[in-house]
Amino acid sequence: MPFPFFYSEEIVPPGGIVTLDETASKHVMQVLRMKKDDQMYLTDGKGKKFIGSVHSMGRRNCMVQIQSETNVPPPQQQLTIAVSLLKNTSRFEWFLEKATETGITVIVPLVCERTERTHFRRDRMQNILVSAMLQSRQCWLPSMPDPVNFKEWIPVSTGDIKWIAHCMESEKEPLPKVVACAGSKTICIGPEGDFTPQEAALALEHRFRAVSLGNTRLRTETAALAAAVLLAIQ
Amino acid sequence: MPFPFFYSEEIVPPGGIVTLDETASKHVMQVLRMKKDDQMYLTDGKGKKFIGSVHSMGRRNCMVQIQSETNVPPPQQQLTIAVSLLKNTSRFEWFLEKATETGITVIVPLVCERTERTHFRRDRMQNILVSAMLQSRQCWLPSMPDPVNFKEWIPVSTGDIKWIAHCMESEKEPLPKVVACAGSKTICIGPEGDFTPQEAALALEHRFRAVSLGNTRLRTETAALAAAVLLAIQ
Numbered sequence: 001m002p003f004p005f006f007y008s009e010e011i012v013p014p015g016g017i018v019t020l021d022e023t024a025s026k027h028v029m030q031v032l033r034m035k036k037d038d039q040m041y042l043t044d045g046k047g048k049k050f051i052g053s054v055h056s057m058g059r060r061n062c063m064v065q066i067q068s069e070t071n072v073p074p075p076q077q078q079l080t081i082a083v084s085l086l087k088n089t090s091r092f093e094w095f096l097e098k099a100t101e102t103g104i105t106v107i108v109p110l111v112c113e114r115t116e117r118t119h120f121r122r123d124r125m126q127n128i129l130v131s132a133m134l135q136s137r138q139c140w141l142p143s144m145p146d147p148v149n150f151k152e153w154i155p156v157s158t159g160d161i162k163w164i165a166h167c168m169e170s171e172k173e174p175l176p177k178v179v180a181c182a183g184s185k186t187i188c189i190g191p192e193g194d195f196t197p198q199e200a201a202l203a204l205e206h207r208f209r210a211v212s213l214g215n216t217r218l219r220t221e222t223a224a225l226a227a228a229v230l231l232a233i234q
Numbered sequence: 235m236p237f238p239f240f241y242s243e244e245i246v247p248p249g250g251i252v253t254l255d256e257t258a259s260k261h262v263m264q265v266l267r268m269k270k271d272d273q274m275y276l277t278d279g280k281g282k283k284f285i286g287s288v289h290s291m292g293r294r295n296c297m298v299q300i301q302s303e304t305n306v307p308p309p310q311q312q313l314t315i316a317v318s319l320l321k322n323t324s325r326f327e328w329f330l331e332k333a334t335e336t337g338i339t340v341i342v343p344l345v346c347e348r349t350e351r352t353h354f355r356r357d358r359m360q361n362i363l364v365s366a367m368l369q370s371r372q373c374w375l376p377s378m379p380d381p382v383n384f385k386e387w388i389p390v391s392t393g394d395i396k397w398i399a400h401c402m403e404s405e406k407e408p409l410p411k412v413v414a415c416a417g418s419k420t421i422c423i424g425p426e427g428d429f430t431p432q433e434a435a436l437a438l439e440h441r442f443r444a445v446s447l448g449n450t451r452l453r454t455e456t457a458a459l460a461a462a463v464l465l466a467i468q
Binding site: 094098101102103135136137138174175176177180213214215216217218219222225226229230232233234 | 328332335336337369370371372408409410411414447448449450451452453456459460463464466467468
């Protein structure tokens with residue numbers, strides 16, 4: 001049984017003390033019933049992995065003494081999924097969990113012309129990323145900027161290779177056929193009603209290439225996860 | 235706007251009348267507010283696509299007159315995902331929806347040694363397959379046998395190429411590197427606690443080859459969906 005695995009934004013050198021947040025502390029004390037000196041892994045989500053041990057427990061907070069620190073190399077490639085926010089928030093949150101598990105490094109929530117809902121709960125979404133990172137035993141948290149307007153994002157989007165998966169009739173490369181190449185990769189996925197022709201044209205003007213994700217009509221979150229799998233699992 | 239799309243198990247030749255079930259009928263009458271002679275698509279989930287029109291509406295049931303019938307060619311390959319049932323049923327149901335969207339043709343619910351929960355609601359699961367088939371505008375419903383014991387299924391499992399994605403240390407081919415080949419394909423995904431060494435050994439004795447799904451630790455339903463994406467999206 002491996003040590004339990006926790007997240008802490010604080011970085012402290014070995015010997016120092018980290019205070020776990022209330023949720024993590026409750027898990028340590030009430031669920032795992034850990035005792036003083038019991039050991040755990042911790043990560044800062046920025047590539048550092050610590051071994052620590054329970055130092056003391058308050059009513060709400062658990063203090064952990066850091067014993068050792070190792071560096072986990074960063075993901076080899078920047079893999080960015082830019083995807084429209086969804087009316088059904090749970091479907092978007094589900095995508096966040098799954099994309100994090102696969103090892104996607106950047107998630108850009110998009111507001112497109114046909115995006116129906118732009119509500120974005122940063123704290124809640126961030127917690128989902130953290131849980132999925134810990135659950136999949138990773139030490140690099142995907143970065144996720146605040147939602148950005150598609151037309152503002154396109155000109156500043158980064159990536160050696162950039163793709164757009166729109167549903168309109170056009171010349172498209174099947175993503176599985178072109179994905180195995182070097183360099184950082186970015187793909188954008190539109191809302192349920194698809195990108196507008198103007199949005200697709202703007203992307204093509206900025207070095208995006210049109211790709212297809214198979215022959216069936218996928219929901220936005222399914223298309224986004226399919227893209228995540230094809231980009232991240234090699 | 236395409237016609238709305240409905241499912242009916244009955245197959246009737248053009249001219250005949252189909253009675254939609256209560257849920258579909260309510261959708262026609264109360265949500266879409268369709269009127270007599272309004273047109274819709276229907277499928278039997280076995281490759282037939284019909285155009286029909288509202289013939290009459292009772293209190294609970296909508297009768298549809300079939301006007302024309304076309305045959306949709308079957309999927310080119312049999313793609314089978316055999317996956318352990320999950321303690322968290324909603325995660326398994328989520329996988330059913332997504333795997334159907336991608337175009338997987340057979341889903342085999344497995345009961346493995348470490349499967350924690352074997353409860354299986356056929357009616358509910360079947361409805362999820364139907365909804366996902368309609369939502370992705372397909373006319374072939376994935377087949378899904380009742381849950382089967384892993385050790386009983388392995389000897390009778392079909393597929394020109396068969397893979398097992400266990401998490402134990404061993405020689406493994408990365409699935410994305412070997413998936414692009416002809417023939418019917420089958421992959422099995424274990425429960426949260428992984429297959430037992432005995433289960434993995436039994437699979438290898440029956441022509442299954444060990445594959446990996448990347449470097450991160452994926453939840454069962456994430457691994458199963460990643461496999462579905464890699465098999466179905468070419």
